[in-house]
Amino acid sequence: MKPDFLEYIHDHVVLGDGALGSYLFEQGVERGRNLDLLNVQAPEIVLAAHEEYIRAGSQLIETNTFGANWFKLREAGERVQEINRLGAEIAVKAAGQHIYVAGSVGPSGIAFPLHEEEGVRDAIRDCFREQVLGLAEGGVDLLIIETFSSLEEILLAIAAARSAAPQLPVVAQMVFPAKGLTVLGEDALYCGQQMRAAGAVLVGTNCGRGVDATVQAVAKMSPLAAEGTPLSAFPNAGLPEILGGRMIYPAQPGYMAVRAKEMLRSGVHLIGGCCGTQPAHIQEFRSVLKIKPVRVQVLGGMEPRNEEPAVVPAPAKQGGFLDSLQPGRLPIIVELDPPAHLDVEPVLQGAAKLALAGADAISLGENPLAVLRAGNLSMAALIRQRTGIQTILHQTGRDVNALGLQSRMMDAHLLGIEAVLAVSGDSAAGTDQPGVTGVFDLRSYGLITMLDGLNRGFSMAGQSLRQQTNFSIGAAFSFRPADPEVQLRRLEKKAELGARFAMTQPLFSAEAVEQMLEHVRHLEILVFPGIFPLISARNAEFLHNEVPGISVPQELRSRLAQFSQVADQRKVALEYTASLVAQIAPMIDGLYIISPLNKWEIALEFVAQARQAGWQGSGRAKQHS
Template sequence: MKPNFKEYIRERVLLADGAIGTYLYTKGIEPDKNIERLNLSDPDLVYSMHEEYIRAGSRLLETNTFGANRLKLEAAGLADKTRQINQAGAALALRAAGEEIYVAGSVGPSGADFPLADPAGAEGDAVREAFREQIAALLDGGVDLLILETFSHLEELLLAIQVGRQLAADIPLVANMVYPQQGRTAAGLDALTCGRAALEAGADVVGSNCGRGARALLAAIEKLAALGAEIPLAAFPNAGFPEIVDHRLIYPAEPAYMARVVGDMVKAGARLVGGCCGTTPAHIQEFGKHLRLKRRPLARAIDRGSADGGPEGQAPAAAKPGALLADLPPGRLPILVELDPPTHLDISGVLQGARALAAAGADAVTLGENPLAVLRADNISLAHRIRMEVGIPTVAHLTCRDRNALGLQSQIMGAHLLGIEGILAVTGDPASAGDQPGASGVFDVQSFGLIRMLNQFNQGRNPAGKEMKGHCNFSIGAAFSYRPGNPELQIRRLERKAALGAVFAMTQPFFSATAVEEMLERTRHLDILIFPGIFPLISARNADFLHHEVPGISIPEELRRKLWSYAKAEDQRQAAAEFTRELLAAICPLIDGLYLISPLNKWEVTAELTREVRQAGWSGSGRRLSP
């Protein structure tokens, strides 16, 4: 017999299950297929997933009904089966749960665009009815509680709570929002404000799920803790920030790391903990092993035409070094330094940083395009301002995520007209993991197709073969994620990018001189300049976050332990700075160029390192590409 849910979580921490959608994708379900339909078409698969989570230690199961409201099901042609899908989802979870495990009816956002233009009219009525139909079906199906999750707009969450309370005044109700920006919604609302509003509307438990990884969700829980020790909180983090590998989303955060961070959430007041996107039964099992669960003191990604983004069988033209590489001063190590465009309209800080970097001796400033899918100012416009007002060359990152093939070509032409010297072609981080609700990726081409497209414009024609009455002169860059444990795949990708027209590569951060030397040896055959990325660490927590939650970054355990051996943040910073200096001294005489990444946009750190490299007088490998 299950104890009273509200009483239970006031005394103990309850371990819930992990992801449903992303976990079912690993079972072979196509990502563009409706997951909730499986309650009817493949109930055994859904049931076996519930059983896996129970074996992993889950004591609360969510129904496979997150998107099972009429407005969302209509797009899949299943609107007439709304009640049937929800009741089947409840029945499957209840059958797996037996007499001792709670079942929560999962309700996600309606799919309508919020804020509503007419909340009191027909538009608002349609959303209310969609929630009413779904929640009524779940209640009739016998769920023990309701969990409203992944809501980005407070207005929509309050509406769903209102409907839930009208249908069942006493059933436990959990209300989770997404806080991607240090405890704030994408619209800027503070978690504490949202939590208070949800409690006033009738929620019993408030918290957060999904978002931008465990650390970001911890920030939200720490803010919600101000509601008071008597208010139970819910925490369901993602398994880090996903990357696209072979058309699949891969989440990097390891179970043991997430268990440690979720432990911090428990200390902050979380009483209901589980996992969201990317988590699996392995994560839940690790949570159960390490948390000591007791009372606290808890896309679419294909290239059109050929895989290289051009007509089938057409060989790419020979690449040109481009303006950036051609104008590098001889006899010294090239240095590129990355800054992030601001998340607002004030660019004075970035311009100040660019001036400092130019004075320190940087050869170019590189600017990401909405890195990690976080909304920032347009990088090509900012690159032009930097070029005009500071005089330092620029490298603009260009993603395949944000524009279709037509828009990419137009942007390439615009970058040429604005005098941009270099472009780094990248596929782009998944929009769904960013800070803009409802944003989606385009991906008409991936990085290979974009490199070929840039090379064609450098030759004076567009991908359709039309002459452009001139030609671009970009130095075309490629991203290179060298992974010492299994480098062959990424090296093959870099070989292909070089063949398509890339003339330089910027790598993910290195934290080992030995790894850099191995990378140089393994890529010696390539006619492409490689700029190893160096990320100056600033704290032990910073190192842990990068290692566990950012794809492609691996920081040696020995270094992370060393930083944690210092109690004070300032001592950690000094130890990290000394490590970076030693790393630069070891690799700078060997490499083609250096790519410095400003930590948290702290350009003072990279400006000082640039100055020190210039004072040391390193010339690097001295390798240059012939015109």
């Protein structure tokens, strides 16, 4: 059992969690979606996020209720209190008996300072009361009133919390963007004194303009710590940059952990992270600050039953596909698309010939570009049954909700499928079917997490499946030589979540492949570079200009353009690809051949080339399998 929070916090440093909102977006939750409503609509996603932070070492987690007040959830009507209660119950379920749960209360959304009549002030106070009542009903251990820019508003929130749930300790945190001052110029020490006088037992800061601003703010508040009031700090991971429509935060876990040491010297006893921080940051905090991890088993929300000793989770599996790879020869994957009709026999015949030629696996897309095709699960099962070759099922989060995805993966296991490539999926905007919209309950991160759980024998809700799936979990990697860092960080995250191999988008030069290999050398996963045999100059120009993430070298496009006949263009292009494959074969983990226009006959030539040459590749496949 955990000790009383107030008694414990005075003599110990408690490690909180990191950002919940930005982490949920990273896991595939659609941007713009109301995160507080996930407590009702998709509680398993919230539960999984809490569990990730607990695995990383968090001793305190915050509920997914930051914006769950009446002003921000007007459309939810009377459900506001219920949404807060559910948010608390989800966190309490994840926390078990060892982790503190803090009810998160954010600003109302009303602009301060107030100039309206007193009734507005009463309405704001009531909205905070309603939220706190729901959190208390859900079983939180304390409240964190956070990210307030206005001292006037946070004092209203503290008063409401003390009135609604006087038994719950209150942590109050304001935003001090620079030099320990609010946007209105109020000093951090003065604000801390006022929050303490209003009833907060810990005062501090979160969010703001990065780590340095947080260090400055808590340094100003340090006299309060000297007087016996512990401080709290949850800094952002630096100042964000927008890249490709995504918010990227630069502060690395190691840097933040070192700066956190400075905050402890100022009297911080509750430390965590805000925007841009993830479980990796919390894990580094735990290591650098030497905070002992809580001994608790977390497997999909399952708590230890009957007080039995916690069982250490099984290590992540390599899975059936990777285990099947033959030592001493270059692994080869060939991609075929299911047909856009029900005459599947030609694709089955092609798969049989590819298997006979020495391919190790057939990879099957799931309605690529949101264009209707025969189901890839049935195709994968038919190919596996007819040829015995491994099949890699592409699984998107676009077409099926989280419930259906889990059921589909259970089907795949029962049908003998042993490899899944987890991808978010193309937008449904380009579909050829009327009225189609994307679901996206899960995107690539969430899919990998789900598959890793199934491999351990648990559903997303923590229910035992009585057996474990045996999937080799794959991830897509869009390597862009001109700007590799964003996608590299995504691949690192996918590997951390459980991916064991990666398949890249097409690369068209040995230099690009070498550069890619240099960037991924530190990862303990196999990476299969995509090879797309071009068949015409038009084909090359289309891929280069219209398919995101694909770059066909100008030299190759110019060479193809010199020939007027498509047959001549194809001959030159295939010779170029054969030369490329020969150059990269000794250095790569495996080969991922994408059949152009589903022409498996072309891929067959390259499989035969590789087997006749007896290429062994990098040898890493043998080490991993």
